[in-house]
Amino acid sequence: MAINYQERIPNNVDLGNDRRLQRALEHWQPRFLDWWRELGPEGFQTKDVYLRTATSVDAKGWASFGAVKMPDYRWGIFLADQEKDRTIGCGDDYGKPVWQQVPGEYRSILRRLIVTQGDTEPASVEQQRLLGLTCPSLFDLRNLFQVNVEEGRHLWAMVYLLHAYFGRDGREEAEDLLMRHSGSEDNPRILGTFNEPISDWLSFFMFTYFTDRDGKYQLKCLAESSFDPLARTCRFMLTEEAHHMYVGETGISRIVKRTLEKMVELKTDDPAILRKSGVVDLPLLQRYVNFWFSSCMDLFGAEISSNAAISFANGVKGRPDEKRFEDHIERDTSLEIGMPDEAGGMRMEEVAVRSAMNEQVRNAYIKDCQIGLIRWNRLIKKAGFEFELELPVSRFRRNIGVWAAQYMTPDGKSLTAEEFTRQHDRFLPSDEDRLYVQSLMQQVTEPGKMAGWIAPPDRGINSKPVDYEYVVLQ
């Protein structure tokens, strides 16, 4: 169904024919806008931003671009088209028709999944709200705001499901999504990573590269859900998510590029010298990779999880690209995963495939994360330097699962707690690193100009030139 922009809430779910739901969402809408004004991007709410808006949900040409003031962005409810005769793709009920309503027995598990996903969306907007004040260019400022308004729309997507399918408790959960705040002492966001402020652009690019990619994998699992409205919502969200990861990948590429230019020019890889000329040295970049990658590892949950097994068995959640697996039921199958041994190392252990769902999703994510590193390392090699960026092992710096509180180097060599603390600044950003990155954060707003620590992008947005006025500040 086409998107209807005539209504107060743009949608392609025929909202006009469901007065009760429409009223409920129209009641929530002003609260959302209050939240956006209060905790959305600081300082640019009255400016024209060159944003894309969804016009249809099919893969080709779903977006229109134009100058929009962020509070006027047309947030709405967009579901991918319904697949005719779709059947359950995994678990015990494989092959039966998918659910158009929430089955009573899976109500609380589905609600929890939707609330947890929904909570991350406004959380990231809150985490990033001050970044505009230190943007490295207008191009980047616009990309930040595009990500922000789309995370706001992802919140709408989850709130729609709560309102439409979960009755009164759904409405209450939708209210709570605006009440919890990232980093709040007494009412924080649900997941740890989403309470850490993102106060510099290096962290923002790491977040969009690593954490939004985690989002992609969570959405890919939910896109396999037997609860069809959830699957359809997530399928459309994935098309928006792709842009967020593009922002992260190209952002880090441009930082690497700029650093390499300086390394070639000064004929050195000495971080101290490079810092004097205002670029991000590669070992520092590696420590940021270690930090963000490891904090994302926890988002996938424990290696062995009965909850994950139950969700798969019930068809509530599948694996990313479930169709690519041979067995969609996995009743008595097993696989080997790495588990801690007594000597502080790792041994392989056979576990039920259903119990190791989190680990399988995590592994698919890790593989996807490699793509950017290969690209960045190619740039480094081409410039004639030896350095290689690497992902730490998945068990490094974990707080959840069998590796929680086990100390090791990023490449997996066991350490005592004291040894880890002693070497902390070799593995993870030190206070000095963070202060240095902070010192680079100076706002640049002249069209086409870039901060000194980042190279210009290869191309602009939607065929516009790089020096286009993507945000009009006057």
Ligand SMILES: [Fe+2]
């Ligand atoms: Fe999102």
Ligand SMILES: [Fe+2]
């Ligand atoms: Fe995202």
